[in-house]
Amino acid sequence: MIRQNQELLNYIIKLHQIEPHDVVIEQHYIPQETIISHDKRVNYVYIFKEGIAKCFLIEDNGKEFIEEFFGKGEIVGEIEVINSHLTVANIEAITSVVVFKIQKDIFMQLLDSDKTFNHLILRALCSKIQYKAIRHSYHQSHPVESNLLRLKRDFPDFINVIPKQDIANYLGITLRSLNRTLNDLKERYLF
Amino acid sequence: MIRQNQELLNYIIKLHQIEPHDVVIEQHYIPQETIISHDKRVNYVYIFKEGIAKCFLIEDNGKEFIEEFFGKGEIVGEIEVINSHLTVANIEAITSVVVFKIQKDIFMQLLDSDKTFNHLILRALCSKIQYKAIRHSYHQSHPVESNLLRLKRDFPDFINVIPKQDIANYLGITLRSLNRTLNDLKERYLF
DNA sequence: TCGCAAAAAGGACAATTGTCCAAACAGCCC
DNA sequence: GGGCTGTTTGGACAATTGTCCTTTTTGCGA
Numbered sequence: 001m002i003r004q005n006q007e008l009l010n011y012i013i014k015l016h017q018i019e020p021h022d023v024v025i026e027q028h029y030i031p032q033e034t035i036i037s038h039d040k041r042v043n044y045v046y047i048f049k050e051g052i053a054k055c056f057l058i059e060d061n062g063k064e065f066i067e068e069f070f071g072k073g074e075i076v077g078e079i080e081v082i083n084s085h086l087t088v089a090n091i092e093a094i095t096s097v098v099v100f101k102i103q104k105d106i107f108m109q110l111l112d113s114d115k116t117f118n119h120l121i122l123r124a125l126c127s128k129i130q131y132k133a134i135r136h137s138y139h140q141s142h143p144v145e146s147n148l149l150r151l152k153r154d155f156p157d158f159i160n161v162i163p164k165q166d167i168a169n170y171l172g173i174t175l176r177s178l179n180r181t182l183n184d185l186k187e188r189y190l191f
Numbered sequence: 192m193i194r195q196n197q198e199l200l201n202y203i204i205k206l207h208q209i210e211p212h213d214v215v216i217e218q219h220y221i222p223q224e225t226i227i228s229h230d231k232r233v234n235y236v237y238i239f240k241e242g243i244a245k246c247f248l249i250e251d252n253g254k255e256f257i258e259e260f261f262g263k264g265e266i267v268g269e270i271e272v273i274n275s276h277l278t279v280a281n282i283e284a285i286t287s288v289v290v291f292k293i294q295k296d297i298f299m300q301l302l303d304s305d306k307t308f309n310h311l312i313l314r315a316l317c318s319k320i321q322y323k324a325i326r327h328s329y330h331q332s333h334p335v336e337s338n339l340l341r342l343k344r345d346f347p348d349f350i351n352v353i354p355k356q357d358i359a360n361y362l363g364i365t366l367r368s369l370n371r372t373l374n375d376l377k378e379r380y381l382f
Numbered sequence: 383t384c385g386c387a388a389a390a391a392g393g394a395c396a397a398t399t400g401t402c403c404a405a406a407c408a409g410c411c412c
Numbered sequence: 413g414g415g416c417t418g419t420t421t422g423g424a425c426a427a428t429t430g431t432c433c434t435t436t437t438t439g440c441g442a
Contacts, residue, residue, distance in 0.1 A: 065327070067327070079320055079321060083314055083317045083318065085321075088325065118309065121313070122312070123273060125313070125320065126273045127274065129270055129320055129323065130276075132323040132324065132327065133258050133279065134279065136323065136326075136327045140256055142250070143427095144429080171331075176429080176431080177428085179392070180391095181429095334397095335399080364399075364400090365400060366421090367400070367421090367422080370420085370421060370422070371398095371399085372399095374422085
């Protein structure tokens with residue numbers, strides 16, 4: 001549920017120590033602060049060092065859908081930079097967040113000049129695809145109850161860390177449905 | 192709905208002409224034939240030259256969920272090769288299919304030695320992520336009816352090309368629900 | 383401590399979707 | 413054409429989820 005990429009984080013930390021400090025820049029955000037908002041040009045690629053953020057889309061009917069929760073080592077903005085697109089998603093800090101950011105041109109240069117970095121990014125992209133594929137399939141094929149039990153199995157404390165409305169938006173259901181299902185599970189001592 | 196990547200196809204065709212014929216190998220499949228099945232080691236990366244195939248997962252409850260329909264220029268197997276994983280999905284031909292396949296080690300070498308190829312693959316991966324993100328969000332946030340109208344807008348003839356059970360599996364609904372919604376739409380002359 | 387506002391939880395009903403099964407239809411062999 | 417089989421469609425009811433709104437709880441300043 002909260003995505004991580006320790007391998008990438010280690011590499012970026014090393015880069016941050018070796019390179020001049022205008023290549024890998026550290027930046028802090030407070031809870032609820034916007035890191036990326038949609039339909040904007042993106043100038044940096046961000047790698048999370050600390051904290052949790054949510055990545056979400058807002059649909060034409062006003063509903064907010066959460067794509068992923070990002071934790072340590074996860075990368076955002078790379079898709080827009082690689083494809084030269086405007087941002088499609090919004091990224092917002094849930095807890096306090098520390099990121100490393102890399103200017104987009106430097107990021108593209110690194111991709112070409114640093115084979116290890118290139119492979120790390122290729123693997124990060126593949127991992128995002130696989131995660132999305134499995135999650136989407138599971139969500140569409142199982143009832144809300146199974147989805148909640150699955151979240152609890154993968155991240156037992158999620159109910160205390162992620163606001164309820166965000167959990168509902170992640171599962172693509174209403175807050176009412178979430179509460180109802182949680183109560184059913186509690187009555188049966190499964191939660 | 193049916194994914195394509197003309198840019199990648201053009202490049203592979205060029206590669207097929209230049210390179211010795213054991214680098215890019217052409218292969219044919221008949222309708223319903225399996226191209227990749229899940230939980231297997233994958234030895235090739237496949238790029239579609241002709242035809243349509245479906246990419247699907249089978250859940251523990253037996254339900255089949257269709258991730259994507261692949262058309263010209265789309266690539267499969269690259270995720271497993273890059274991440275050294277077993278296959279998670281199944282790929283099955285819907286129409287007659289022609290693919291170019293590249294042996295996994297050669298694919299990895301190309302990624303490192305051919306910058307243009309590397310960029311094409313990076314962009315293909317990003318495009319898959321973006322497509323999945325938008326689709327998942329739309330599906331979770333809109334009723335079946337809107338999803339059908341959206342498919343029709345993007346691919347007017349889909350109802351005659353893709354079997355109904357596949358459309359239902361793509362939308363994550365039952366055949367019964369699909370038929371019902373189609374009838375509603377027809378009664379209102381929207382389909 | 384009281385009172386207020388904002389957030390969270392839940393009741394009641396409506397709409398949507400699934401399950402199960404029967405009817406309708408098409409293809410095909412004799 | 414008659415009868416068989418498999419596929420497609422749809423009826424009836426059940427289960428799930430959403431909508432709308434009220435009640436309850438929580439946090440905080442006066």
